[in-house]
Amino acid sequence: MKAFSNINVSSIDEAVSAAARARSNGQSVAFSGGGTDLLQQLKDGTDKSDVIINLRNVDGAKEISSANGTTRIGGLITLEELSNSDVGDVSYVLAQAAASVGTPQIRNVATLSGNVTQRPWCWYYRNGFNCYKAGGDECFSVTGENQQHAIYGGGPSFIVHPSDVAPALVALGASFIVAGPDGESNVSADEFFVMPSQDPAKENSLASGELLVGVSLPTPRASSVSHYHKIMDREAWTHAEVSVAAVLTMNGEIVESASIVLGGVATVPWKLTEVENYLVGRQLSADVVTMAGQMAVSSARPLAKNGHKIPMTAAAVERTLLALVNG
Ligand SMILES: Cc1cc2nc3c(=O)[nH]c(=O)nc-3n(C[C@H](O)[C@H](O)[C@H](O)COP(=O)(O)OP(=O)(O)OC[C@H]3O[C@@H](n4cnc5c(N)ncnc54)[C@H](O)[C@@H]3O)c2cc1C
Ligand code: SF4
CATH class of the missing domain: 3.30.390.50 (CO dehydrogenase flavoprotein, C-terminal domain)
Known part of the structure; x- marks a missing residue:
């Protein structure tokens, strides 16, 4: 496994600054939520980041708050917490989607932000093939094993977006709260999720050094x-x-x-x-x-x-x- 350094941060500002510092030293950076996907990718070599910025101890990063018809959910909330939270009363679909992910062990650790930003599980990419997602210039699934691949929006990559939580968020009209060197911004689902025709290497619009802080949902009507x-x-x-x-x-x-x-x-x-x-x-x-x-x-x-x-x-x-x- 490639060597990397780990930085534990206690605030989003600290996370953004740590990422900017590492990048200015020519180092690549990844943020870690629960680490359930990232650590495996580091072991497999599909993620080659030099610096891991661990968000687990960020203050208030998993809170749910409501004001002016909007509910904000902190991205560090675990999927288990999300599936049992009050948000399930008004946004049942989100609690159900979170509860459907993986195993109880994964849900106890994995976070909302990590689930939405997890990398694709296409077997070619995960097994080290140098395809578009790994920085190469071809897709092996087109003529290969494509049983689990996309039937909508494919080309040049045919991954399926892996997150269960993401479709529920989009159905609820969520916007995605992104933090980076220029501060915090709210990004619509249309802008956040990136089709392979826009950029075959990426699944979302996060730039290097930007992180997903959480989501903002309009409170659904009583009916x-x-x-x-x-x-x-x-x-x-x-x-x-x-x-x-x-x-x-x-x-x-x-x-x-x-x-x-x-x-x-x-x-x-x-x-x-x-x-x-x-x-x-x-x-x-x-x-x-x-x-x-x-x-x-x-x-x-x-x-x-x-x-x-x-x-x-x-x-x-x-x-x-x-x-x-x-x-
Ligand atoms: C056996 C198994 C079964 C699974 N089944 C399902 C399933 O049914 N449904 C499903 O949806 N998923 C499934 N998964 C995937 C699992 O849900 C993800 O591993 C998990 O949700 C990732 O969350 P995490 O917080 O641990 O992310 P991490 O492992 O910490 O990160 C995942 C990725 O997101 C990036 N990242 C993390 N946090 C942020 C942030 N705040 N901002 C920007 N980037 C960030 C990391 O750099 C990394 O690339 C399964 C995984 C396994 C191993
Ligand atoms: S579907 Fe995407 S991840 Fe899979 S081989 Fe093709 S380019 Fe790579």
Whole structure:
């Protein structure tokens, strides 16, 4: 394993300054939340950072606070804390998504920010192939083993965005709070998540030396309902083959607004705008939810070995909406 140094910081400002100092010395930097992904990447050599800035002891970095119709969640909150927090009362989909991640051991340590910014789990990248994600200039999955790869938004890389929490955040209309040398800024999901066509090496817009401090969510209306549905390739602790995060605002039995986002099938959390528009003004009858499932996959483009994701995605959308009808 490559040698690296570790810096423990107690504030976000300290973290940003430590990163700037290291970078000005020509050193590469990574931030560590729970370390569940980063430490393995350092061991495997897929992360070659010179300096690790450990955020675990940052004061107040895991707090949840609400003001003026907005809830701010600190990025150092663990997934276990998030799944059991009050946020679950109003943003149930987020608590469900956090509870669906990995194993209890991982959820007790892994953080919200680390989950959203974890690197892809494509087997080529994780096994040291010099593909786009590793700084190379080709994608081995296009003609290789692509069973678990993207059916939306692919090219030139075909990773699926690995986070369960991210689709729930996007469905809830979250913005992403980023800190860097120029201070703190709120970044919309559209700007935060980066398609491979924009930059095949990255999954988000964080520049070197910038970190994800947390997220900001508009408080959902009282008539909102939400649900997270995840399908895995085995009945145990793993990433989604496909997942659906849905947030609906209801007027009685009629859908007033809809926000539906897919995980596990696209290079970024994938918003189903056409389906959302279709659902508005409709009652969630059996015909309507079936149509929503079909519409969801009309723009999907499978690779040679992941065609199974098409019926799986249609069914997942249908089941998610049925779960909201049936409570
Ligand atoms: C067996 C197994 C099963 C898993 N199953 C799932 C699953 O079902 N669903 C799922 O979503 N994930 C799954 N994961 C991935 C796991 O959830 C991630 O390892 C974890 O969420 C990462 O959180 P962390 O806080 O430990 O991040 P870390 O390991 O600390 O960091 C992960 C990455 O994010 C960067 N980073 C961390 N914090 C910040 C920050 N504040 N700002 C900027 N960059 C930062 C790090 O530099 C690193 O690149 C699984 C992992 C394993 C090993
Ligand atoms: S899908 Fe992405 S991570 Fe996988 S081989 Fe292709 S470029 Fe690399």
